[in-house]
Amino acid sequence: MPQITVHGPALSTYVRTTRMILEETNTPYELKPVDILSGEQNAPEYLAKHPFGKVPTLEVDGQYLYETCAIAEYLDAAVNNGGFTPDDLMTQARMRQIMAIVDSYLYGPAISTITIQRLIVPSQGGETDTAAVEAAIPKVQTALKAIEAIATCSPYLLGDTVTLADLYLLPVVFYLSNTPDWEAVISETPQLKTWWDTASQLPSFRQVLK
Ligand SMILES: N[C@@H](CCC(=O)N[C@@H](CS)C(=O)NCC(=O)O)C(=O)O
Incomplete structure (x- = not known):
């Protein structure tokens, strides 16, 4: 079993995705916090692991992996025998398509804008834009809507089984x-609301929210 460390703060969506795989598979790992609110991701020590200053970085037996x-x-x-990746090639492609939609089109407006403006800015004494x-x-x-369509x-x-697509989308939703803004953002995708009501009960997800 490799020695695994996740570098990143527990509150990060991408850290949560990473940790869910480890939690789902009961894989031992260490979580080493990186304080992204104070800018620790841009300190030389962290940039040596991840030159783009993002979290998470995974450390496996001393090797660093990011993205x-x-x-x-x-x-x-490595730890799940591919259990979160569908066998059927088109379904596998759909999984990667959803992961890419989250990265390219959802994360920015959902986290960098709505979450930061609604939850982080007021918690630090600022005013929501x-x-x-x-x-x-x-x-x-x-x-x-694009995710619901596929x-x-x-x-x-x-x-009927969890894939990496679920683990990508859950922390953002x-x-x-x-x-x-929850009612406004989810109202046009009722099937995703039903998905959320079920998938958000996964024990591994509840665990990484702590
Ligand atoms: N492309 C990166 C994105 C990771 C990312 O954006 N992480 C956010 C936290 S969820 C972050 O590092 N934010 C700190 C910053 O942008 O300075 C990945 O897939 O790991």
């Missing part, structure tokens, strides 16, 4: 569900 899509596929193969939030809502709706949501995104 969550690479980490997720590595861990699924409501114009930015209003502009982000249709972008989130578009991304969620998902089965019965009960997981791509069928969690933050949206805690904002006042």
Whole structure:
């Protein structure tokens, strides 16, 4: 069994995706926090692990791996025998398509804008930029509709077993569900709402929210 360390803060969506794979498979690992609110991700010591200053970085027996899509596929193969990757090639492609939609089209408006403006800025004494939030809502709706269009949501995104696509989307939707914009962003994708109600009960997900 390799020695695994996840470098990153527990509150990060991508750290949660990574940890869910480890939790689901009962794989021992260490979580080494990186304080992204104070800028620790840009300190030379962390940049030596991840030159782009993002979290997470996975450390495996002293080797560093970054980019969550690479980490997720590595861990699924290394500790889960590929159990979170569908066998059917088109379903596998759908999984990667959903992961890419989260990366390219959902994360920015959902986390960098809505979550930061609604949850982080006020917690640090600032004022929410409501114009930015209003502009982000249709972008989130578009991304969620695109995911719903290719998902089965019965009960997981791509069928009756959890795939990496679920582990990617859950932490992002969690933050949206805690904002006042939740009804607005989810109202046009009722199947994803049903998916969320079921998938969010996964014990590994509840564990990484702690
Ligand atoms: N492409 C990266 C994105 C990771 C990412 O954006 N992580 C966020 C936290 S969820 C982060 O590092 N934020 C700190 C920053 O942008 O300075 C990946 O897939 O791992």
